[in-house]
Amino acid sequence: MTATSSVGGADLRREADRVVNEVAQELRTLDEGAAWFCRLSPADRREVLRLVGGYAMQAHVTAADSRAGVARSGVRPTANPAVMICMDPPRSGFCGLPADEHVTAFRVLVAVFGVADTRRRRTCCKGACGHAWHHLSAAAGEP
Template identity: 45%
Template sequence: MAADRAGGVGRRADPAVPLGILISQWRRAAFTTGAVLTERDVILNELAQGLRPMPQGVEWFDGLGSQEQTDILRFLCHHCIQARAVEADGPEAVRRSGLRPTYTPAVLITRGRIDEQLGKIAGLAPVDERRKAFRLLIAVLAVADERRRERFCSDGCGHWWHRLAP
């Protein structure tokens, strides 16, 4: 990700610090904005910002039940839209995700309106397609949020996810 201009974005300083402690610190920061912060939120944002390795994220995702995976994909779809993902983000997200351009999620993200395609990707049912969808949606979120951060948050912002500790 881009260098920290807003204060606090980068690699987590001490991965040995329990996630629960970090979440409680971020919850205090998010409290002023009325945000509800969960472990899921932190994990997904760390993945999108490159603060957590993707293999660890895939392992976490694979450990979830089918309905939880579906919920995570829908959540990611929503956050991609919130981050103002655009059609042009598709090819870069495919590249970052490491997916082959011929895989179903990669084909979908490069065809048609982004909001419709994100929904189709989040709705993929086979387990191997869900795993690919997870990797791709994290990459779409990363591309869109990186652009949003550069355009709107370079002088600082109130987004807790832009203050994940280095």
């Protein structure tokens, strides 16, 4: 074993899951999420981008979700990750972008996923679904 700061594997996936869904559900800001991302090793960042890119695709982002998400992300609409997500259908392969675009890719993907997932929570789920990741606030006590 080497002394890198890579988390990798199941632990990284669990942590990424939590951070991304907390940002999507506005329990944490996008800046806080990006700060978490910046502390990861380059290899872990690529893994997280692959993961979050998958979530965004699973959430069936629409072109409108992408535009709203990009606007919310604080990333320029002309930046590569913003252009990729706004294509119809959205491009994937964000982990293949140059390393200096990984943070903007993360911001764009999480923001767009947040828009699509919020729509889904309000329409299909309505607080009565079996998606474990839609019940994060329940752990913090009922309102």
